[in-house]
Amino acid sequence: MSNERDRVLGMNRGITRRDFLNGCALTIGASLTAGSPAWLEMMAAADTAPEKDPSYYPPAKTGMRGSHDGSWEVAHGMRDGQTWPDATPDQESYDLIVVGGGISGLAAAYFFRKFAGSNSKILVLDNHDDFGGHAKRNEFKTGKRLLIGYGGTQSLEAPHHYSKEAFGLLQELGIEVDRFHKYFDQNLYKGMGLKRATFFDKETFGVDRLLSGFGTHYLGLTYPPEILAQIPVSEAARKDLARLQETKVDYLPGLSAEEKRRKLTKISYKDFLLQYVKVDPEVVKIFQTAPHGLYAVGIDAVSALDCVEMDYPGFKGMKLESHEDSPEQAEPYIFHFPDGNASVARLLVRSLIPGAVPGTTMEDVVTSRANYARLDDPESAVRIRLSSTAVRAKHVGNPQDANQVEVTYVRGGKAHKVQAAHCVLACYNMVIPYLCQEMSQKQKDALHYCVKLPLVYTNVQISNWESFRKLGVNSIYAPGAYFNGASLDFPVSIGEYHFPSTPQEPCLLHLLRTPCKPGLPAKEQYRSGRYELMTTPFEVFERNIRDQLGRMLAGGGFDSARDIQGITVNRWPHGYAYEYNPLFEPLDRPDSERPCVIGRQPFGRIHIANSDADGHAYTNIAIDQGYRAVREITAGGKDR
Numbered sequence: 001m002s003n004e005r006d007r008v009l010g011m012n013r014g015i016t017r018r019d020f021l022n023g024c025a026l027t028i029g030a031s032l033t034a035g036s037p038a039w040l041e042m043m044a045a046a047d048t049a050p051e052k053d054p055s056y057y058p059p060a061k062t063g064m065r066g067s068h069d070g071s072w073e074v075a076h077g078m079r080d081g082q083t084w085p086d087a088t089p090d091q092e093s094y095d096l097i098v099v100g101g102g103i104s105g106l107a108a109a110y111f112f113r114k115f116a117g118s119n120s121k122i123l124v125l126d127n128h129d130d131f132g133g134h135a136k137r138n139e140f141k142t143g144k145r146l147l148i149g150y151g152g153t154q155s156l157e158a159p160h161h162y163s164k165e166a167f168g169l170l171q172e173l174g175i176e177v178d179r180f181h182k183y184f185d186q187n188l189y190k191g192m193g194l195k196r197a198t199f200f201d202k203e204t205f206g207v208d209r210l211l212s213g214f215g216t217h218y219l220g221l222t223y224p225p226e227i228l229a230q231i232p233v234s235e236a237a238r239k240d241l242a243r244l245q246e247t248k249v250d251y252l253p254g255l256s257a258e259e260k261r262r263k264l265t266k267i268s269y270k271d272f273l274l275q276y277v278k279v280d281p282e283v284v285k286i287f288q289t290a291p292h293g294l295y296a297v298g299i300d301a302v303s304a305l306d307c308v309e310m311d312y313p314g315f316k317g318m319k320l321e322s323h324e325d326s327p328e329q330a331e332p333y334i335f336h337f338p339d340g341n342a343s344v345a346r347l348l349v350r351s352l353i354p355g356a357v358p359g360t361t362m363e364d365v366v367t368s369r370a371n372y373a374r375l376d377d378p379e380s381a382v383r384i385r386l387s388s389t390a391v392r393a394k395h396v397g398n399p400q401d402a403n404q405v406e407v408t409y410v411r412g413g414k415a416h417k418v419q420a421a422h423c424v425l426a427c428y429n430m431v432i433p434y435l436c437q438e439m440s441q442k443q444k445d446a447l448h449y450c451v452k453l454p455l456v457y458t459n460v461q462i463s464n465w466e467s468f469r470k471l472g473v474n475s476i477y478a479p480g481a482y483f484n485g486a487s488l489d490f491p492v493s494i495g496e497y498h499f500p501s502t503p504q505e506p507c508l509l510h511l512l513r514t515p516c517k518p519g520l521p522a523k524e525q526y527r528s529g530r531y532e533l534m535t536t537p538f539e540v541f542e543r544n545i546r547d548q549l550g551r552m553l554a555g556g557g558f559d560s561a562r563d564i565q566g567i568t569v570n571r572w573p574h575g576y577a578y579e580y581n582p583l584f585e586p587l588d589r590p591d592s593e594r595p596c597v598i599g600r601q602p603f604g605r606i607h608i609a610n611s612d613a614d615g616h617a618y619t620n621i622a623i624d625q626g627y628r629a630v631r632e633i634t635a636g637g638k639d640r
């Protein structure tokens with residue numbers, strides 16, 4: 001990359017985003033192993049209670065966030081065999097220790113207080129510098145104006161279909177979901193004539209071309225004839241695409257609807273296109289990354305039946321019989337706080353620790369500034385200890401009759417141990433076998449089965465969104481590009497927070513990247529994507545952001561060097577919970593044989609929560625699993 005190109009992209013501009021560690025992620029991935037001099041130095045530098053400093057405010061950090069540097073090194077050391085035999089015993093002891101301060105862990109703390117009493121002493125440990133896990137808040141300042149974005153968990157999806165426990169929790173926290181009909185301006189973009197678009201990049205399609213007026217990230221990808229005629233593929237591919245979209249052919253004649261559905265679960269959409277519809281291979285390129293937002297892999301590793309549910313073309317003549325609308329289709333996608341479900345995490349913290357998140361309503365939580373100094377307060381019954389990685393959870397005595405669990409955790413480079421009557425592991429499934437070495441091999445294998453999906457949610461602050469208005473687009477799918485898509489933020493105004501609803505105002509763009517290796521089995525793709533994320537420095541993301549936005553929005557006058565004001569890359573090497581993929585796994589596995597069910601069985605006084613525990617990457621599942629784990633303790637598991 002030449003210096004001149006960097007200048008045009010604005011790589012030299014003074015936005016707040018590169019710090020030393022971010023810039024060194026490549027070296028870290030390659031050489032920063034636990035115990036190495038660089039690692040020790042970094043850990044020693046971490047203050048033991050940095051959150052007591054009034055300037056401690058992680059949501060305002062930009063640059064590399066998500067699983068930020070400093071959050072994962074201890075856990076990787078544990079994985080690689082490091083031990084901490086000389087842990088210092090903490091003075092306190094608890095009724096419950098929760099490992100993992102995401103929505104599941106916070107919900108577990110909430111339910112435990114509800115059932116065991118509000119005086120229960122609870123310690124929540126999390127390895128990040130902020131609470132919420134995937135539910136991460138990103139803030140940006142432009143002049144006096146605050147822009148709030150979501151760095152992970154995006155929305156409450158179809159909340160009316162939540163379990164009574166999950167929906168009840170939202171209500172108890174003060175979330176009236178129906179108010180989002182008022183808060184989410186469903187007509188803003190439509191009223192301005194903005195539509196969805198596809199960006200065809202020259203590396204994949206021979207020419208850069210933005211075509212607007214259709215298409216989405218993952219639902220209903222159908223091109224109208226006037227657009228189809230401009231797609232930069234061969235004439236043969238265009239004809240095949242038209243045939244795929246328009247003709248009503250039964251590609252599996254002679255089978256009943258049920259037999260077809262079963263067959264389609266075992267065929268990838270890519271194979272369906274190539275072997276059954278027999279399209280030109282160039283058509284595959286258009287659809288390859290369409291399911292990335294949901295599956296973090298492309299159509300080579302997603303079943304054709306899943307693509308039926310997402311309304312991809314090719315199934316019109318298949319007589320598959322209409323299934324009832326999925327909950328997602330039945331409810332609009334509007335249940336969104338400006339910081340995504342970080343607001344749910346913040347409301348949970350508000351209810352657990354008085355004064356930690358000031359305010360009383362679902363409206364004021366949006367702009368309330370969390371007081372991190374309150375999180376780990378000896379006066380509070382519930383304490384949240386950040387930047388603390390659990391490295392061991394074991395019973396004091398035999399798991400069958402022990403009265404206490406001892407958890408060892410590392411904070412600021414020092415190991416501590418602390419005891420409680422019960423422990424809920426609301427962290428990642430694959431971490432648990434390292435924490436609980438006495439578990440049966442069967443349970444450990446089941447926990448290891450899950451490979452979380454890697455993905456990157458990037459927020460880019462831009463000085464105005466005139467270029468989108470001029471181009472007539474609000475969301476762009478980019479099948480061949482580094483980022484799979486870019487969208488203007490959701491137009492949500494709540495309480496004191498007002499969405500920048502005129503194009504002259506600064507706003508946030510949301511960009512998605514899901515690194516994977518098409519052609520490999522899904523789990524291998526996830527492993528390779530995770531490696532890529534851990535070894536990609538911030539600078540590479542930044543250069544790609546600037547290059548891609550500049551090219552996609554060039555026709556609207558966008559200038560990356562001039563218009564980009566801030567960047568936060570939320571890297572999630574361990575992102576969505578692993579959901580079983582019928583292409584690679586047995587179809588009719590009884591519930592009791594699902595690895596997540598085997599893995600989540602209670603182990604003495606240790607119980608397992610987190611969305612991995614039910615194999616579904618959703619907030620309601622995280623809450624349900626927190627509830628189940630707590631009911632195993634407080635009701636002997638009787639009501640579940």
Ligand SMILES: Cc1cc2nc3c(=O)[nH]c(=O)nc-3n(C[C@H](O)[C@H](O)[C@H](O)COP(=O)(O)OP(=O)(O)OC[C@H]3O[C@@H](n4cnc5c(N)ncnc54)[C@H](O)[C@@H]3O)c2cc1C
Binds near residue numbers: 100151428
């Ligand atoms: C980018 C992204 C977008 C998403 N969007 C949505 C959405 O729109 N709607 C939806 O319903 N769901 C969404 N999800 C799914 C999301 O994961 C769940 O909704 C939910 O937030 C998961 O909560 P959790 O507590 O189960 O896990 P997490 O949020 O992962 O929390 C677990 C916490 O435990 C910590 N931990 C792990 N090991 C240790 C250890 N040894 N010691 C201490 N702490 C540890 C982790 O670092 C993490 O902070 C999204 C997920 C991602 C990654």
